[in-house]
Amino acid sequence: MEENRSFDVIIIGGSYAGLSAAMALGRSLKKVLILDSGTPCNATTPHSHNFLTQDGKPPAEIATRARQQVEQYPTVLFQTDPATAADSSGSRFRITTASGRHYEGRKLIFAAGIRDLLPAIKGVADCWGRSVIHCPYCHGYEYRDHKTGILANGAAALHLAALVRNLTGDLILLTNGTPEFTEEELQRLQQHGIPVRQTEIAELEHAEGQLQQVVFKDGSKIPLQALYARVPFEQQTPLAAALGCAFTEQGYIMVDATQKTTVPGIFACGDTASPMRSVANAVAGGNLAGAMANNDLSQEAWNIV
Template sequence: MTTTNFFDVIIIGGSYAGLSAAMALGRSLKNVLMLDSGTPCNAATPHSHNFLTQDGRRPAEIAALARQQVAQYGTVQFRSDPATGVNRPGPHFTVSTLSGQVFHSRKLIFATGIKDLLPAIKGFSDCWGKSVIHCPYCHGYEFRNHKTGILANGPIAIHLATLVRNLTSDLTIFTNGAPQFTAEEEQRLQQRNIAVVQTEIRELQQSGGQLQQVILSDGAAIPLKALYARVPFEQQTPLPAALGCSFTEQGHILVDGMQKTSVPGIFACGDAVSPMRSVASAVAGGNLAGAMANHELSQEDFIAPVS
């Protein structure tokens, strides 16, 4: 095995979590290869919020600055070449890429994110990340005191309503079918003047991604400025599953408090492991994953026989 294709750690995924992990490892002089597909989860979002020192900046600007800073550490290499296959034929991992390259490493970090599965509602994808949003912490302040909707049902709708009602007094839940609330939940919604609409949504009328009104299947139109939606998702890559990593009931990669997966030597971070979808959360998880991967490597080297 030549030194040109062997690394201490290969990081699959080069957005905020992956870059944060790479910085922690680079500062510890570990040889790192980052493989990136260039498709971050928040590509449609114009501005990032709730991240100290970066509040309101474009996500792409944050990522570009992060990459520039990580590149200062000479032991970190970048390749815009997505990983397509991973196996572990021996003590080390073997990673193949879209271009046909093959690399090897002692540890793996998955920072691959997730892929949102958007509903087939006209105008939904145009608004996603702009005025159809997933998180009140990331976007809610910008839509405070405006007509706001929640596209969800059951416990998720109640969870969002408890958070969003603090930001607006004009709130409507769209269940897209029969409501799935308990009698107690229905009473609380009524007492707090939160309307519930069960007629299915046919279209989101918008301009430049900014929501104007919701058109229901019966033709009724409801003006809105923002719509919260929890859409289903899938992992951006099947590679963690192929390696035997365990997953949560929600579909995230299962990790412990140190970002370790169920497979020894494999760490994961970012949106792939957590429902807390924010740049700040991804950076924190990536930093910990990088530090823990470095800890394992350093410990292994320290106890290894000296030749």
């Protein structure tokens, strides 16, 4: 198996979405290669939530168990060797890896996820995934009734505020600069008892990643135990763009209801193609992508005369 350089499907990204796709394909006896960088975006998160049967488990534990289960299927090969280049010829895709290996696949699945671009505020990176968080579904219950802030502006801030206010009555919105709200939006925030502070942030004081207080550039401070942050991101790999896949306005790979991209033969799943950043959603999308890739391969083989 290791000497084989030709596969039915090559999966770029070997975390929850990629492993889920590989399991669906492996159970259908398709030859699958998973290429992974070993750098999941939730590496700093101590516990994963909102996933039936796995609620509260460390993300690394879930991923390790998933890989062990997928590796039981003999047609699936896992390589910690990230893809660095890709092109296509006819109905095949050619992938080059960091180690210089070359592989060919009939179908390609992007499941590498995204990379968060954290603001240059001291303490944010230390708290990221612990007490500076992105998702109320993944972390909100654990910080219910805590002193909570939202680091965001405009529509993103309003979206988070509507979700988080149900989890705590002690909520403040930090725009870190000039607020981007209409008068009507500011009135709505006031009606819900959510103050808006625009003073720029200098630092997050914390104890081993647990937020204690926000320090502003004017020297003032406020105590906080949790801070939701809506930060920009980039794709973990540029290869989907290099192959011509279309992207949404937000920066996700554009897919249809069957996880197909705009390029025939290429699928995408998980955080790379969805704003719903959760293990459960990644597993679901990966399962569908694997099944749809298998369906396309099976139909192509069926129609050969």
